[in-house]
Amino acid sequence: MKLLKAALLAAALALPVAQQANAATPDNLLVVAQNIDDIVAIDPAQAYEFSSGELVTNVYDRLVQYDAEDPTVLAAGLASDWQADADAKSITFTMRDGATFHSGNPVRPEDVAFSFARVIKLNLTPAFILAQLGWTAENVEDMVTVDGNKVIVKYEGDFSPAFALNILASRPASIVDEKTVMANETDGDMGNAWLNANSAGSGPFELQSYRPGELVRFKANANYFKDGPKVDGVIIRHVAEAATQQLLLTSGDVDMARNLTPDQIAGMDSDALKVETYPQAAVHFLSFNQKQDALQPEAVWDAARYLVNYKGMTDSFLKGQMEIHQAFWPKGFPGSYDETPYSYDPQKAKQILADAGIETPVTVTLDVINAAPFTDMAQSLQASFAEAGINFDIIPGTGSQVITKYRERSHEAMLLYWGPDFMDPHSNAKAFAYNSDNSDDNYQATTTWRNGWAVPEELNDMTKAALSESDPDKRNAMYGELQKRVQEKSPIVIMFQAAYQVAMDKKVEGYVNGATSDFVYYRLVTKN
Structure with missing residues (x-):
């Protein structure tokens, strides 16, 4: 046999x-x-x-x-x-x-x-x-x-x-x-x-x-x-x-x-087939370049978190492709922070802007990769942000064009995604919570530097402390607290964690x- x-x-x-x-x-x-x-x-x-x-x-x-x-x-x-x-x-x-x-x-x-x-x-x-x-x-x-x-x-x-x-x-x-x-x-x-x-x-x-x-x-x-x-x-x-x-x-x-498309997945009706969904490490975010004066007020960042129609997107064209996730380290790995305290609330966003004396309308260019689902996401953001008087002018481009502009720090707002090089929370903490030298001639492959965000020294210190902590449980807790701080106050609005669908017998x-x-x-x- x-x-x-x-x-x-x-x-x-x-x-x-x-x-x-x-x-x-x-x-x-x-x-x-x-x-x-x-x-x-x-x-x-x-x-x-x-x-x-x-x-x-x-x-x-x-x-x-x-x-x-x-x-x-x-x-x-x-x-x-x-x-x-x-x-x-x-x-x-x-x-x-x-x-x-x-x-x-x-x-x-x-x-x-x-x-x-x-x-x-x-x-x-x-x-x-x-x-x-x-x-x-x-x-x-x-x-x-x-x-x-x-x-x-x-x-x-x-x-x-x-x-x-x-x-x-x-x-x-x-x-x-x-x-x-x-x-x-x-x-x-x-x-x-x-x-x-x-x-x-x-x-x-x-x-x-x-x-x-x-x-x-x-x-x-x-x-x-x-x-x-x-x-x-x-x-x-x-x-x-x-x-x-x-x-x-x-x-x-x-x-x-x-590699089936979401439409193909949705249209599958064979009794012999099934679809499995797997969360992925990539997180998708909207960011605001701090070299632009109009985007520097923290009220703009705070309001933005309530102007993303998270559920509207994941219930429609992102269904099966992404899930709501609002922290920089992906769910499913030690050190993740899985709380999602923000939801679409344009009235609250308008109040935040009014209380801070931000005059609207504000017009901001939004760079986006000219492919699905990014263009659909950009259009959703354009519609939801307009409810509070923040108007996005969408600038589509190839992946290389968008990323080159991002690396040059010449954008205003940017819609992109980020994945770790290896599965340790420091890989993303360095990208989202650390920037000790924000000078133009100190190029860094991080979202913080590319958005011109001079990270507060407290967060820089927290990032270094978590990296050096030898106790695994304490270290994971430190990364959780770091993510909570970035989630609350940062010009980078993390919205989703990617998901991957596989069809099989x-x-x-x-x-x-x-x-x-x-x-x-x-x-x-x-x-x-």
Whole structure:
């Protein structure tokens, strides 16, 4: 029976994609339709796109990681346990017994030291995440050392072990098989070219095939140290058009469609299909540039919070795409602040403006990306703000045009979104609650600096204190208080948290889609 199952899987994986589209998917194979043309690289030291993040997560492990059982909890990965020493700024990891790479090689502490040093030395796009630990090409081999079955990680900086652990749970901290990688090194590239077409991980799935702009094939790792995988393989077919994805799903040629539009989702009526909704880490906000005199009064910020028709939008054109969320750290992760005290109340907003002596009407330009749902959101804001005498002149532009203007601080009002680079609340706290130098020549990739907001020193101090707090519970409480302060008094009005909808066959169970692309898991999927 087992031999027959393996033979069926091999035959299914060997089929050309066009042939597979002619029949229902095998019971032991998950077939996914998804737009994956954003992938530039799949080497964990280089991968920085949404789809490549999903690939890396399913093929590689980290010392500690957010995992399929609960993607909001930092759990043991290739390390079975760890001890943090905040005073010595070090964390000692004990390696898990019995973990092996797909090659059959054992996972060694030396593979961990090699993987971290490799990221820093190659210095490709995501290297900055690990470099936050004070690592450089010159010192990384001294900062990450091996002692028997332990790995000692040192870091430099005024931050807590919790921050360091979240860094080590990020994508570039994935552990690769040193022996396999270096056997495929070319011209001193530390295996980079080879790893952009192959894999050398220990994760629940082994990369069997990757054809850019066509498909990704995973084969189950039968020796994985955790439960699963439950299916013998996954095929992700590149399907750019949402209409084609819908057709493949309704005809039974794929089990899951990852990029359907809200209209398609709303129109689904097949008894064999279902839709699952997953909160995402991106928060959407309206901001006011403090380099504009008319937008500096705090009464304008206060009134704005009551001029967003939050429920009107999420009950109509944003239904299923976003949920009301009014704090800078996404719901569903430690340190989030989930209170939503503001609702649409134009009369209250008018009173706030009148009490502050703000003369209306006020005309403000509003930059927005010229695509759905942003243009629809802008039109809703234009209508609701007009109720209190704040008139938005909408300026649509391409994403690059809007973001370039934002970085130049030349806008008036801006409608945009923000997502964390790694799952630690400091990633967003630095963006929304910190700006110690607001000068024009001190460019910062933060919403505070880009909106010309000289953050009060108290908030700057709170941000630094939360970063360095070693007690996890106290640290989360500090981030909650910080979010409450920003929510109450800031020129940045956070409105929504994005949601992601996936349509799938009702037989599919166990699919996990966390708040970012790094938290998409196929390990627990079954097809009953």
